[in-house]
Amino acid sequence: MPKIMIAEKNEIPPEILEAVVIRFVGDSGDGMQLTGTQFSDTSAMIGNDVSTFPNYPSEIRAPQGSLYGVSGFQVHIGSVEISTPGDDVDLLVAMNPAGLKTNLYAVKPGHTIIIDTDSFSKKNLEKAKYETNPLEDGSLDNYRVIEVAISSLTKEALKDVEGLDNKSITRSKNMFALGMVYWMYNRSTDHSIDFFNKKFASKPHLIEANTKVLNTGFYFAETLELIPNSYTISPASMPAGTYRIISGNTATAWGFLAAAEKSGMELFLGSYPITPATDILHELVKHKHFGVKAFQAEDEIAGITSAIGASFAGDLAITTTSGPGLALKGEALGLAMMIELPLVVVNVQRGGPSTGLPTKTEQSDLLQAMYGRNGESPVIVIAASTPSDCFKYGFEAAKLALEHMTPVILLTDGYIANGSEPWQIKSVSEMPEIKNNRISEVKENWHPYDRDEVTLARNWAVPGTYGLEHRVGGLEKDKITGDVSHVPENHEYMTKIRAEKIKRVENYIPELETEFADSGDLLVIGWGGTYGGLHSAVKQLNQQGYDKIGYAHFNYINPLPKNTKDILGKFKKIVVCELNNGQFASILKMNFSEFDFLQFNKIQGLPFGNTELTEKFKQLLG
Amino acid sequence: METTVKKEYTFKDFASDQEVRWCPGCDDYVILRSMQKALPEVGVKKEDVVFISGIGCSSRFPYYMDTYGMHGIHGRAPAIASGVKLANPDLSVWVITGDGDGMAIGGNHFIHVLRRNINLNIILFNNEIYGLTKGQFSPTSLVGQKTKSSPYGNTQPPFQPGELAIGAQARFFARIGGNTPKKMTQMFIEAEKFNGTSLIEILQNCVIFNDGCFTKYTDKKVREDQQLFVEDGKPMIFGKEKDKGLVLNGLKLDVVTIGENGITENDILVHNANEQDPTLHQMLVRLEYPLVTGIIRRFEDVTLEEREDALTKEVKANSKFTKTDDLFFSGETYEVK
Numbered sequence: 040m041p042k043i044m045i046a047e048k049n050e051i052p053p054e055i056l057e058a059v060v061i062r063f064v065g066d067s068g069d070g071m072q073l074t075g076t077q078f079s080d081t082s083a084m085i086g087n088d089v090s091t092f093p094n095y096p097s098e099i100r101a102p103q104g105s106l107y108g109v110s111g112f113q114v115h116i117g118s119v120e121i122s123t124p125g126d127d128v129d130l131l132v133a134m135n136p137a138g139l140k141t142n143l144y145a146v147k148p149g150h151t152i153i154i155d156t157d158s159f160s161k162k163n164l165e166k167a168k169y170e171t172n173p174l175e176d177g178s179l180d181n182y183r184v185i186e187v188a189i190s191s192l193t194k195e196a197l198k199d200v201e202g203l204d205n206k207s208i209t210r211s212k213n214m215f216a217l218g219m220v221y222w223m224y225n226r227s228t229d230h231s232i233d234f235f236n237k238k239f240a241s242k243p244h245l246i247e248a249n250t251k252v253l254n255t256g257f258y259f260a261e262t263l264e265l266i267p268n269s270y271t272i273s274p275a276s277m278p279a280g281t282y283r284i285i286s287g288n289t290a291t292a293w294g295f296l297a298a299a300e301k302s303g304m305e306l307f308l309g310s311y312p313i314t315p316a317t318d319i320l321h322e323l324v325k326h327k328h329f330g331v332k333a334f335q336a337e338d339e340i341a342g343i344t345s346a347i348g349a350s351f352a353g354d355l356a357i358t359t360t361s362g363p364g365l366a367l368k369g370e371a372l373g374l375a376m377m378i379e380l381p382l383v384v385v386n387v388q389r390g391g392p393s394t395g396l397p398t399k400t401e402q403s404d405l406l407q408a409m410y411g412r413n414g415e416s417p418v419i420v421i422a423a424s425t426p427s428d429c430f431k432y433g434f435e436a437a438k439l440a441l442e443h444m445t446p447v448i449l450l451t452d453g454y455i456a457n458g459s460e461p462w463q464i465k466s467v468s469e470m471p472e473i474k475n476n477r478i479s480e481v482k483e484n485w486h487p488y489d490r491d492e493v494t495l496a497r498n499w500a501v502p503g504t505y506g507l508e509h510r511v512g513g514l515e516k517d518k519i520t521g522d523v524s525h526v527p528e529n530h531e532y533m534t535k536i537r538a539e540k541i542k543r544v545e546n547y548i549p550e551l552e553t554e555f556a557d558s559g560d561l562l563v564i565g566w567g568g569t570y571g572g573l574h575s576a577v578k579q580l581n582q583q584g585y586d587k588i589g590y591a592h593f594n595y596i597n598p599l600p601k602n603t604k605d606i607l608g609k610f611k612k613i614v615v616c617e618l619n620n621g622q623f624a625s626i627l628k629m630n631f632s633e634f635d636f637l638q639f640n641k642i643q644g645l646p647f648g649n650t651e652l653t654e655k656f657k658q659l660l661g
Numbered sequence: 662m663e664t665t666v667k668k669e670y671t672f673k674d675f676a677s678d679q680e681v682r683w684c685p686g687c688d689d690y691v692i693l694r695s696m697q698k699a700l701p702e703v704g705v706k707k708e709d710v711v712f713i714s715g716i717g718c719s720s721r722f723p724y725y726m727d728t729y730g731m732h733g734i735h736g737r738a739p740a741i742a743s744g745v746k747l748a749n750p751d752l753s754v755w756v757i758t759g760d761g762d763g764m765a766i767g768g769n770h771f772i773h774v775l776r777r778n779i780n781l782n783i784i785l786f787n788n789e790i791y792g793l794t795k796g797q798f799s800p801t802s803l804v805g806q807k808t809k810s811s812p813y814g815n816t817q818p819p820f821q822p823g824e825l826a827i828g829a830q831a832r833f834f835a836r837i838g839g840n841t842p843k844k845m846t847q848m849f850i851e852a853e854k855f856n857g858t859s860l861i862e863i864l865q866n867c868v869i870f871n872d873g874c875f876t877k878y879t880d881k882k883v884r885e886d887q888q889l890f891v892e893d894g895k896p897m898i899f900g901k902e903k904d905k906g907l908v909l910n911g912l913k914l915d916v917v918t919i920g921e922n923g924i925t926e927n928d929i930l931v932h933n934a935n936e937q938d939p940t941l942h943q944m945l946v947r948l949e950y951p952l953v954t955g956i957i958r959r960f961e962d963v964t965l966e967e968r969e970d971a972l973t974k975e976v977k978a979n980s981k982f983t984k985t986d987d988l989f990f991s992g993e994t995y996e997v998k
Contacts, residue, residue, distance in 0.1 A: 080993065083995065084993070282994060283992070293985070334743070340737060342771055344737040344744065348731075351744075371734060461730070500744070503752060512730075
């Protein structure tokens with residue numbers, strides 16, 4: 040079958056849109072994640088800025104047709120800068136009634152819904168708790184509904200393809216929907232056909248089937264009069280360079296690969312599988328060619344303690360986890376802090392407490408990261424903002440750990456970890472140098488806790504080094520010899536010097552910056568993975584003429600940037616926005632009690648929506 | 662580990678400058694001295710030796726050795742040591758643990774390190790009691806044993822460390838009385854020579870909280886009659902008169918007397934430590950009379966680090982990636998102009 044290139048234009052000129060939000064929803068086995076990924080990859084290839092947000096149930100295959108088994112993938116594409124997966128959905132593709140029911144709220148009236156009518160059986164309607172059929176009862180009158188018998192059209196398209204069982208036929212219906220959406224947005228099917236050729240190289244009948252269904256959907260959309268127009272999204276203006284689409288978890292893993300190469304050290308990962316952090320483990324286990332030692336341990340505690348052992352022996356050591364796992368690692372993190380070894384702990388935050396909402400996003404582990412250990416045990420805490428800058432902060436976490444001889448907690452979250460966006464690829468040669476505190480020469484009167492006068496980092500002698508044999512451990516150390524000490528004044532001194540060491544890191548991190556306004560009426564504050572939503576909300580207001588609203592985003596939580604107080608003092612009101620019940624606000628209140636901090640909190644397992652933010656800010660601006 | 666070092670160490674080279682603080686009369690002193698005597702014999706450089714411990718009386722051990730060492734957290738020494746060894750397989754890594762540290766709070770790490778067969782040496786100080794917390798029953802305490810936390814007698818049945826270890830696929834298991842320093846030194850040397858995880862259970866008397874717990878086996882007056890010290894390839898004979906031995910009777914071991922009922926030395930089972938099937942080793946471990954000491958199991962197998970190393974070499978040989986840039990710029994990238 041010939042490949043279809045760009046669809047011919049209809050008589051009606053395509054609508055030029057700056058940005059569009061598309062959401063694919065269906066059963067968790069319907070292939071919605073793949074459909075969404077294919078669409079976003081294809082869009083990025085032609086130069087759109089994209090941002091994606093997968094939203095899937097924690098059950099791997101929830102009961103078919105059920106409301107809680109709905110899996111969705113949202114993609115936001117644009118010719119302008121895109122910093123979130125979008126808020127209001129312009130096009131919803133609903134493969135079943137449950138998907139329609141759970142996602143209709145996000146579609147603005149007048150916008151488009153594509154529905155697989157074959158799935159609207161009595162049984163499926165009942166499972167989705169519909170009393171009447173929404174296709175018949177007029178409840179969708181405010182929307183542009185495109186009813187397509189996707190399942191039967193798919194079956195029909197495949198009737199001549201040999202070697203397909205019913206399951207394979209049913210499974211390829213998502214490609215019909217993808218083909219339709221490709222046509223609607225003037226995308227070529229080439230990228231996806233290339234993908235089939237690679238993925239199914241050993242199963243030619245699946246290449247044929249998927250290509251056929253994709254093209255059938257594409258042609259169907261082209262000829263169907265129900266689709267009145269097609270849209271064109273022109274390329275976004277982004278800095279020139281080489282790009283790729285990257286997810287937050289992959290970017291985090293790659294940040295560590297880059298840090299290992301830059302520092303000339305071997306990378307050790309000790310980890311135990313946990314949603315949504317496991318993809319970092321999945322990524323790093325692939326890279327044995329770089330000498331990465333990825334160790335899947337027997338539990339969370341062995342994940343971090345094996346990393347502590349590897350750090351003691353001289354590797355760049357990391358451990359990855361999510362909320363409950365960080366709780367289990369607490370005691371060992373205290374040991375790493377006490378023996379002052381470099382270690383990076385990644386916490387991909389998810390909805391808590393306890394098992395909470397494993398597949399949903401939240402920022403509620405901030406105080407656990409800050410204080411979740413016994414005794415006075417400060418560590419560096421930093422947080423990444425977006426999927427692609429997880430690379431930068433993975434690298435930064437490793438650099439800070441090595442240069443300051445301390446554990447560093449890197450906070451990301453399910454939203455940016457699973458989301459993806461274009462990343463302007465960084466060569467390792469462009470990354471900053473990483474120093475370390477290793478010593479290999481025997482010095483007279485040497486002690487393991489001898490410190491750098493400026494950073495207070497202790498020197499690091501690793502096993503195998505002649506003449507520097509020494510013992511470390513969780514018991515308090517004498518400030519000079521490093522031997523076990525229970526002397527009261529020594530304990531106070533050591534407690535303070537460990538705190539001071541972390542405090543001094545403020546001299547090595549960037550100052551806080553404000554966007555859109557340096558001073559004014561309202562300062563919006565965010566931290567970590569909410570950057571995209573908060574940035575675009577403030578930007579939007581700014582473009583509407585609100586010039587007294589500024590935005591400050593924190594990536595460094597402990598220590599805070601040195602100029603934080605200066606920035607806070609330049610605005611009349613401050614609102615701290617976070618996906619928890621006010622944890623960062625409490626840190627700011629504690630450190631800067633002279634200011635009033637208003638809060639905007641959301642604890643629904645979901646990212647901020649644009650409308651709720653802009654409305655709140657307008658209200659605060661008065 | 663491979664080493665060609667010829668430097669002559671004495672036991673003093675392995676003693677740190679720290680004052681040893683165990684209770685007077687504790688078997689831990691014997692173990693420490695035996696270790697300090699074993700290491701010069703092993704032929705390993707001092708800077709390549711690492712001791713990792715958990716928490717408990719035994720876990721103070723690394724402070725007293727003038728090598729690299731880490732006093733870790735409760736139960737986690739096998740996991741810390743695994744990280745050390747995987748990071749640098751050239752090191753000689755020793756884990757110091759006790760019955761509480763190793764089999765209660767650290768039970769999970771204990772079984773998994775044995776399963777993986779990383780080349781570590783684990784020294785388990787078994788005194789059937791918690792010493793550092795002052796006398797609670799441990800996972801090896803006997804049913805009925807009166808302790809601070811079982812004033813009316815312990816109701817929890819004990820683990821037999823060797824049984825647990827061999828069940829977890831330990832390739833090397835040895836048991837030794839805490840009052841036999843020469844044999845202990847030799848056993849440490851054997852453990853270090855063995856390529857894989859070696860576990861040595863030491864029957865260690867706690868003079869304060871469980872004094873005499875092993876006396877019926879270890880007392881000099883009785884130990885030849887109560888202990889069978891097994892040696893690979895030799896018949897399993899014991900007793901002051903060397904006249905007792907083990908024979909297999911169906912699915913259990915019987916004690917017989919040589920010279921009685923027509924039994925000769927040729928009838929006695931010959932110990933084979935290098936047998937993959939652990940059935941007989943488990944029977945030896947469980948035996949209460951005689952108590953079997955010596956190297957009960959010593960089965961050579963591939964280690965985890967050997968598997969990892971082979972796999973890494975294979976992946977490297979077949980990979981197109983040598984630098985991270987190769988990866989970052991590979992696959993589906995696109996240009997923005």
